[in-house]
Structure formats: structure tokens, C-alpha cells
Amino acid sequence: MKAPLRAIGNLTGWIEEDLGDQLPPEVLEHFNTIKGRVVRMEGLINGILDYTKASKNSGELQPFEVSEVVRDSIDLIGPPANAVINVRDNLPNMKAERVKMQQVFLNVIHNAIKYNDKEDVQVEIGCEDAGNDWKFFVKDNGPGIEARYHDKIFIIFQTLNARDEVESRGVGLAIVKKIIEEEGGKIWVESEKGKGATFCFTWPKVKKATMEESLLAEDFMS
Numbered sequence: 001m002k003a004p005l006r007a008i009g010n011l012t013g014w015i016e017e018d019l020g021d022q023l024p025p026e027v028l029e030h031f032n033t034i035k036g037r038v039v040r041m042e043g044l045i046n047g048i049l050d051y052t053k054a055s056k057n058s059g060e061l062q063p064f065e066v067s068e069v070v071r072d073s074i075d076l077i078g079p080p081a082n083a084v085i086n087v088r089d090n091l092p093n094m095k096a097e098r099v100k101m102q103q104v105f106l107n108v109i110h111n112a113i114k115y116n117d118k119e120d121v122q123v124e125i126g127c128e129d130a131g132n133d134w135k136f137f138v139k140d141n142g143p144g145i146e147a148r149y150h151d152k153i154f155i156i157f158q159t160l161n162a163r164d165e166v167e168s169r170g171v172g173l174a175i176v177k178k179i180i181e182e183e184g185g186k187i188w189v190e191s192e193k194g195k196g197a198t199f200c201f202t203w204p205k206v207k208k209a210t211m212e213e214s215l216l217a218e219d220f221m222s
Helices: 002-022 025-053 066-077 098-114 172-182 211-221
Strands: 062-065 083-087 093-096 121-130 133-140 187-191 197-204
Touching: 002 025, 062 066, 062 098, 066 083, 066 098, 093 098, 098 121, 098 133, 098 172, 098 197, 172 187, 172 197
Parallel strands: 083 121
Antiparallel strands: 062 093, 121 133, 133 197, 187 197
């Protein structure tokens, strides 16, 4: 699927190079539209691949400090100068698949910054002990989300912003939801329009056995 898109993009570029200044402004605008659509379609294809690969393979469980994962995620995002991110000091030590945990934080923190409409972006990250689970939250002071959209934002390719406002594949939160649910947790958002948003998710303290592992254990015991 990517090959025809690349061909379209290349042909468009070659025509522009060959004709150069002979192309009228309206035609150049159409060419830019085509190139933009090619980039967007490649993004959608990559999004589908990312979604299908998310949580597909089980990695090695390893102990780590969640605060370190959060700091690494923030460094990778590279927040703008007007963003203040407060990380509470109560984040736990865990034994889990670090890569998956980082993928979750990368997406949620990035969204808290990317969709924020305030001049002073405020993000708070913390955790609570919820018995068998850890309950994490990422809170922002952004535009908030109406209740009718609270479920929609976790559906693949669903976005609340127009494409000309914020470019988004609408895949990030769907991947996050897939990862968390396959780990045995859940994710939800608490928000009202104009009052910021708090994304909460739970992560089991002990990884729950997969259905396949449970069946193997039953066969072994019988």
C-alpha cells in the first residue's frame, strides 16, 4: 500500500522540478494538497501497523522505576518552553514490560501538551495504590472534553480536532487502550469542556496470565 503512495509523491515532485516556474499558483496549491494527502495516508497506514503490532508480542518483565520511565518519556517528547510538567514523587517501582509502559506515557503526556490551548501548559502526573492495581493519572489544564466524546477518543482514527487545526492520525489513544486492556487494566478520561482533562489508567501489580497460559496450566494440572 505504501509503494503506490510513494510513486504518487515522487511523480508530483518530478513534475514540479521539470516545470518549475511554469506552474501557475493554483496548480502548485493542488500539488501541495496532493503531497499533503500522501503524507497523511502514509501516516494512516503506519498507524494501522502500529495498532496491530501493539501488545502483540510479550516482552521480558523487568523491574524499573516508573518515575524514570516518565522522565525518559518527557525527554523524548521535548515539551515546549511554556509547558510545566509536575511529576509527583509517589510513582512506584514495578516489574512489567517497560517498553509498553513507556509507550502509554509517551502518548498520554504528548496529547496533554499537543492539544492544550493555554499559554501556560500545566501537566501533572501521579499515581495511587488501588489494591491489586496501580492507578496512574495524567492531568492537564487544556480545553477539556465533553462527556459525549469520552469513549470516542479511544476509537482508532477518531479525533476531536479538525485536520487543519491539529494534524493527528487518531491512533495513539487506541494503541494505549489496547496495551492497557491486554495487560488487564483499563483507561478512561475524567473531563468537562473548558475544565481540562484527567486521563486515568490502571495497571495490575502482577501481570495477569493470558488465556493461553491459563489453558496450559490447566492441562498441566489435570
